[in-house]
Amino acid sequence: MRWVMVIDLDRCIGCRACEIACKLENRLPPHANLTKVFIREEGEFPYVTRTYLPVTCMHCTIPACVDVCPTGASFQRDDGIVLIDHDKCIGCKACLLACPYDARIINEAKFSYYDSPMPIERDKSESQRLKGTVEKCTFCSHRIDQGQDPACVAVCPTRARLFGDIDRPQGEIHEVLKQKHIFKLREEFGTQPNVFYVYSERSVVSIANVSQSKTMTK
């Protein structure tokens, strides 16, 4: 069993519902994001394209972050999901450097947008996460374990994000993977990412540029 996310770049419209759903589901403090949509413009007027590229932790099959973790805080579940044990994390940031996808952040634990927290923000102080430790996308393992999709997948207005077990032969993700072109980001790092990007002919021009690019504007 291996959980994968399929992101359909034909369908993504950069509305950022995924970013916000993730933030709220995972009770992230202000200015912390575990998934982001990158925007890239290309071409010359009037032949201009803009590509929206959602990026998250790729839950790599060979996760560089787990290898470098000195305390064993970063670990991989049997179903492929890469998680952090916050009690073991010492905030050394080795994993931040090792990750080819910039998918990890440090929990700054500034709880509120205001001088005193709103009731929804008060919960954050009770969260298991500890200040100064590392945060990352969990594929919403707490939701998956209850049979739900990750929050970003559940809310996506265009259904650009799909989620499923790649080892199960049926299912929505296989349909899409069969029908469209596939690429993964920065495969050259050899970590075997488990987020698949798909696109069709109508997005070819813009995708070609994005998939080769090492830097993107946020």
Added chain:
Amino acid sequence: MLEERKQLSKDFKVDAGRRFIKSHCQMCFNACGIIVEVNDGVAVKIMGDPDDPNTNGRLCGRGLSALTRLYDPYRVKAPLVRTNPKKGIGIDPKWKEVSWEEALNIVADKLKRIRKDNPNKLIYLAWPGEKYIQAQAWGHAFGTKNVGFFFSGASNKCANPNHMIGMLAHGALVEFPDLDYCNYLVLMGTEMGHGAHQSFVPLAKKIADARDRGMKLVVVDPRLSVAAAKADEWLPIRPGTDLALFLSMIYLLVHEYKLYDVDFLKKRTNAPYLLTPSGHYVRDPQTGKPMIWDVMDSTAKAFDDPSVKEAALEGDYVVGDVQCIPAFQFLKDQVKTYNPEWASKITTIPEDQICKVTRELAKNAQIGATVTIEGHEYPLRPVAIISYKGLQAHTNGGLAMMAQEIVLMLLGALDVPGGVISKSMDARRFGGQPQLLRADEDGLVRPHATGWEFFTPFKFPPDRLDLGEYCPLAFDLGHLVPLVTLNPTRYGFDYEPEALLIFHSNPLKNCGDLEVMTEALKKLDLVVDITIYLDETCDFADVILPESSFLERYNLINFTYDKVGLQVAQPVVSTLYNSMEGMDILTELAAKIGFLYEWNDRLNKTLALEPPFALELNRKYSWEEILDIQAKCHSGGKKNLDWYKTHGNDFRPMKAEEKYLIYRNARLPLYFSMIKEIGESLAENLEKYKIKERFGLDVRLEQYTALPYWEPIPCFGDDDYDLYLISYQSSLTTYADMATNPIIVEIAERDPYHLTVMVNEETAKKKNIKDGDEIWIESRITKVRAKAKLTKGIHPEVIAISGGFGRWLNHPIAKGKGVVYNELFPIDLRHSGMIGGSMESTVKVKVTKAE
């Protein structure tokens, strides 16, 4: 931690346990189903409701982050009255907290006097999202004619011409593409399904699905919008010239390609109606019915004469001793100079692209094809053109909308599978069943207008401060109200407005010319604001009545375009603070002022309530009780509000016969004769009362035309100012109050465009402006400062600002972020469209680098 908990229970009435409550989102008016997780009395999370068939659990960022509105520490927490008589931007009103009784009495005393004297002296601006029709009914019950989007206007941010022309053309308050079948969609200055416009979440998926099955998308927009970025083709157009593009599409279809749906035109439109040289119907001398020419019998017959074998669309004829031609021929003659070469010069879209899109539209329309759905055979015309505010908030927006409908009629693509289908204005919105449209005596479609009067008869002296009696086909010209308020006698009024009641709107931020707005606000004796937080306009209010958040209230509505049934909203937490449901505030006021009878009567009519499930006229109901009666009425007593509270909704998809050709035998006006006739009657009245001579008003009678003609927007050709300024919205920023939402503002701050002004790279180079430079944007009214963001994704003659930001209210999240730009726009009659009612939302500006 314990400290905090204690504080929490002091702040909020807590009920224990963890619950999931069904409701619908009201962060915009599209009412997506949500499930709110409540833990120990605190709402902790919002997700989409998987049982809402419109969204299936999907939800946009606005809705997901709605709890920041509920728990916004800057909410108004009690009724307030001003103690500082001096009013002005940034001048502290020195609010004093008072009881509800005291606040309501201050308002009721004044309004009682006004109602007795002349109810029109109250201006009532009501825009509480999805329930605006119910809320506006209160103004009608009060008796003022100044009710609706007055003082602010839907005219500058909505799509009034769409509503007006859509209604007149085919009973459509709003138009949607039939995405189950559509193969070729043209979005004109709108981001339907990609950002703004209606039903974002349902349509985002429907459009994505349609594109995956091969639907082509063409986007005409000065800016590389999200929709344009996703489109197969982006045609950057000069702002305010969409009308020229449509006119040349008509030219190509009828003159060059000769591709149009003859059958549809003959049987389902007034294209064959014979017209005299002055453009009036040739009428049967006995019956008065409009006539058409039967080619087979070589004679004129009444339009509904069953013996008509073949109606003529072209040629000229003599009936009695009158020279006449069919309306279609009239159209052909009218557009004969609007060739693509001409349109290209105006729109800047290359000739070959205009031809290509028109040809593809005609080809994809598959004229002649049919499809059988649910046992009924329909024409299949899988092409759609959709426009909204971008195209229509111009002085020529009504004309452009007429031209758009004519293109669609030529293709036979209105209200048929694959084409443009309509959301009509029937009682479906309140839970009723869909209703068919009927024909008027001339055989033309007659629109529903539940709770909305869209035609204003002439009257002198006038009542409507938006000059409605002089502009009978404007839904509202609310943006003119502040101007007229400054000097009503100058426009022929025999009274002065005295009070303004605002229900969920912020005119100071969302209209134009700030000086006019602030002076008008200062002039009024009493300004009352039913609001959730102290916005810019509150600086000029006398009484603040705090409204509860949508997560503390009930509602029952259907805002979909393709479902029948109702959907609930209900409180997920006990009401925080000393705030009230806005509709209950209105009822309290109606009781105190003494028009409970009229208020209940209006609600009965608006909600289509009938005995035994109707409101007793003299009883005071809570909004919750009213909704319970509404639920019972439309379910024949089978369901009550409690049923909806548990189940969320009872939506079913509309049947084919409820969706397609809902006007059965009525015809559509290819030739908008009613507009011309209303204009002629207006001209007589204006002449009779010497309105032009006495008041110097030019209400632009030329716009009352049966067929569109080219008319530039006022700033077109103003060469002293070289750039067009436009504004736009995204799915996150529809509605300006998103600027107080910390989660959305955080994203806006990371986005390259939301808090900056988009400038074309080449244009910027010529002006020596670099990315990130501070610049001045100067119109003929004033200048504002902004930060430039250079991009290739915008027309070189255009700069674009994201609407909704640029706030100066006292809210730490919103204040000072983005560009204040509304004040660059003039407010006057010359910058207003007469058909539908629109405020010109493009202005020409100069841009210079700020030192």
